Amino acid sequence: MITKRIIPCLDVKNGRVVKGTNFQGLSDVSSPVELGKYYSDNGADELVFYDITASFEGRQLFTDILRQVASTIFIPLTVGGGINTLDDFDRVLKCGADKVSVNSGAIRDPSLVGEAAKRYGDQCVVLSADIKLVDGVYRVFAKGGRENTGMEAISWIKRCVSEGAGEVVVNSIDTDGVKNGFDIPLLQQVCDAVNVPVIASGGAGSVSHFKELFRAIPTIDAALAASVFHFGEIAIPDLKKDLRSDGITVRL
Amino acid sequence: MIAIIDYGVGNLFSLTSSLGSIGAETVITSDPDVIRKADKLLLPGVGAFSDAIAKLRATGLDKVIIEEVRGGKELLGICLGMQMLFEKSYEYGEHEGLGLLKGAVVPMAGVIPSELKIPHIGWNALHVCKENKLFRYVNEGDFVYFVHSYYATDCDESLLATTEYGKELTAAVAYGNVMGCQFHPEKSGSVGLSILRAFCEE
Numbered sequence A: 001m002i003t004k005r006i007i008p009c010l011d012v013k014n015g016r017v018v019k020g021t022n023f024q025g026l027s028d029v030s031s032p033v034e035l036g037k038y039y040s041d042n043g044a045d046e047l048v049f050y051d052i053t054a055s056f057e058g059r060q061l062f063t064d065i066l067r068q069v070a071s072t073i074f075i076p077l078t079v080g081g082g083i084n085t086l087d088d089f090d091r092v093l094k095c096g097a098d099k100v101s102v103n104s105g106a107i108r109d110p111s112l113v114g115e116a117a118k119r120y121g122d123q124c125v126v127l128s129a130d131i132k133l134v135d136g137v138y139r140v141f142a143k144g145g146r147e148n149t150g151m152e153a154i155s156w157i158k159r160c161v162s163e164g165a166g167e168v169v170v171n172s173i174d175t176d177g178v179k180n181g182f183d184i185p186l187l188q189q190v191c192d193a194v195n196v197p198v199i200a201s202g203g204a205g206s207v208s209h210f211k212e213l214f215r216a217i218p219t220i221d222a223a224l225a226a227s228v229f230h231f232g233e234i235a236i237p238d239l240k241k242d243l244r245s246d247g248i249t250v251r252l
Numbered sequence B: 001m002i003a004i005i006d007y008g009v010g011n012l013f014s015l016t017s018s019l020g021s022i023g024a025e026t027v028i029t030s031d032p033d034v035i036r037k038a039d040k041l042l043l044p045g046v047g048a049f050s051d052a053i054a055k056l057r058a059t060g061l062d063k064v065i066i067e068e069v070r071g072g073k074e075l076l077g078i079c080l081g082m083q084m085l086f087e088k089s090y091e092y093g094e095h096e097g098l099g100l101l102k103g104a105v106v107p108m109a110g111v112i113p114s115e116l117k118i119p120h121i122g123w124n125a126l127h128v129c130k131e132n133k134l135f136r137y138v139n140e141g142d143f144v145y146f147v148h149s150y151y152a153t154d155c156d157e158s159l160l161a162t163t164e165y166g167k168e169l170t171a172a173v174a175y176g177n178v179m180g181c182q183f184h185p186e187k188s189g190s191v192g193l194s195i196l197r198a199f200c201e202e
Helices: A030-042 A056-070 A088-094 A104-108 A109-121 A153-161 A184-193 A207-216 A234-245 B012-023 B032-037 B049-058 B061-072 B189-200
Strands: A005-013 A047-051 A077-082 A098-104 A123-133 A137-142 A145-150 A169-172 A200-201 A222-225 B002-005 B026-029 B040-043 B076-077 B085-089 B102-108 B120-125 B141-148 B150-153 B157-163 B167-177 B178-181
Touching: A005 A056, A005 A200, A005 A234, A030 A047, A047 A056, A047 A222, A056 A077, A056 B012, A077 A123, A077 A184, A077 B189, A088 A098, A088 A109, A098 A109, A098 B049, A104 A109, A104 A137, A109 A123, A109 A153, A137 A153, A145 A153, A153 A184, A169 A184, A184 A200, A184 B026, A184 B102, A207 A222, A234 B085, B002 B012, B002 B032, B012 B026, B012 B076, B012 B189, B026 B040, B032 B061, B040 B061, B040 B189, B049 B061, B049 B076, B049 B085, B120 B157, B141 B167, B150 B167
Parallel strands: A005 A047, A005 A222, A047 A077, A077 A098, A098 A123, A123 A169, A169 A200, A200 A222, B002 B026, B002 B040, B040 B076, B076 B178, B085 B102
Antiparallel strands: A123 A137, A137 A145, B102 B150, B120 B141, B157 B167, B167 B178
């Protein structure tokens, strides 16, 4: 049976991983290549690289780095950050990305998802949405979660999926950084609304949060996290062993 | 030298890098002479069956591949490249494949339970059905990475491995010098690299 995926997310700025880690055996804790390889050798099912650089030079550095990562690590790579046009898709796919994650780019130009899916296939287009509960309604936020677009989240996700988004990353602003568990009610609504893989993001603080997520929502496909992995609070092989002993199907 | 056949479909970056990482010499080519001189052939592919087979025919490479394989050269098809090895595909209509293997490619929709998502995306376990050089280093239950919505059926003759997704789906095939993986060995970590290594070896 298909396994639940565990996905570490690495933020890259000017070609370096932001918030370097202190894993033993890494000579350069903020090298995307070294960290990527570490995760790939230690049970990650997929890697997400998020480019948080704003400058043109930084972008160039990012694609150079991506090319190095993709020639050393042979698991699926998703790339996000600054994806606004089909040229951006092209740029990262040529450097070895398998999937491209769009967020603000799709909000600015809603035709981007459909056009990218037509050109590269649905499996290549990942919709990433930052969502917050405002007055009882889930709303989509833009610009890294700073700006309320006013759009209702579930209908936005359904629309993007119908246009060709092959996977959805749901990042709950309410639970992000709080380390108090994933946003189960929001994730349940998204899973009920679409029939493509849904990846939970925001709120992981302990192994039990992952168990809770996969138990509460059997149809959820994957969990994404950053700091709990980077700071070594959770080691992915241990997490997966725990999940398996709990009856959750994972790749060990 | 392994010729990776380039007919304008799919991203060859990972495939080339993964083969490079195990020390294989590769050339990405659409030149019939290079394909004829190569020791082995690799047929990649993503996207829609009808587009891919049309592109292969438009370049005349279909005939070159068939000739070379009939002459005994080893061929590995990956993902859509594997699906094209069969006689037919029923992806949006009915299309002729290369006919190098007996069988047909059919949609998962309507065959697997409706609560399962399509495409079948992610890591799934291999159930090995027979011995073959391609799986020399593979163990029963090893995980590989899949992305597909169609699968090969009626291919008992070549069936090498299956994977369970509401139903046993064809995961790999091998018959004589013709081999194929529905999953992506170039994205399947050490297991995938070991399959590519086995293909490169004699």
